[in-house]
Amino acid sequence: MTEKTAAVQANGGTRIQREKRAAILEAGLTVFAEAGFRGATLDRIASEAGLSKPNLLYYFPSKEAIYEALLQELLETWLDPLKALNPSGDPVGELLSYVMRKLEMARDFPRESRLFANEILAGAPAMLPVLEGELRTLVDHTAAVIDGWVAEGRLAKIDARHLLFSIWAQTQHYADFDTQVRAVMGKADFDGAAAHLDLLFRRVLTP
Known part of the structure; x- marks a missing residue:
């Protein structure tokens, strides 16, 4: 999946998709605030959000995308x-x-x-x-x-x-x-x- 495709999916979609995106950002905020960018991992963010890593990657293609x-x-x-x-x-x-x-x-x-x-x-x-x-x-x-x-x-x-x-x-x-x-x-x-x-x-x- 390309960065562009992920951005389109993240900005639209169903209520559930929007809620999952919000959960990922909330989890990312917690992890980045505690561990910094270098210390944060997609696995930890996914776990914090209650999602699998592949599910997280459906909404955001990288750790950098969540951070930005x-x-x-x-x-x-x-x-x-x-x-x-x-x-x-x-x-x-x-x-x-x-x-x-x-x-x-x-x-x-x-x-x-x-x-x-x-x-x-x-x-x-x-x-x-x-x-x-x-x-x-x-x-x-x-x-x-x-x-x-x-x-x-x-x-x-x-x-x-x-x-x-x-x-x-x-x-x-x-x-x-x-x-x-x-x-x-x-x-x-x-x-x-x-x-x-x-x-x-x-x-x-x-x-």
Whole structure:
């Protein structure tokens, strides 16, 4: 079966076929988040999905195809909150809302966050063109909005790109380093994290 045939089958088909495809992606997310791309195997993904390996291959022709499908879905989810930033809104409020949405995503989608982190740590072999293209374009656009707010005196003077890096680091930490957080605190405290990040970024951003 060719890659093209598999893609057609995966994107259409019956309800059962769509459910099996979703089960494979769910299983792939679990396995890739735990083992990374190199450590993941089709056998393990098939087992996690409750399918035989030949059945899995009917929907996805390779481990790479599953991985790329997951990354594509992840990227769309990850970029949506940044795209939602309103240039006409209150600058501090808009950025704090973005911080909270990113923290909520760390809470609600920890496997997705670790999948993305593993991809970046590996040198982004599957995502580098997207990072250098779509993500960079979006960051450039967002940085221009932030720079405009700073120029208007509505936001404290700050480097827009480093601000975004800080937001990503301080929110995704709670997913990517969940084991460390729980070891130190004894639990995952997202309410405490939200209060801390609100105070931290509000002080940094308020002119």
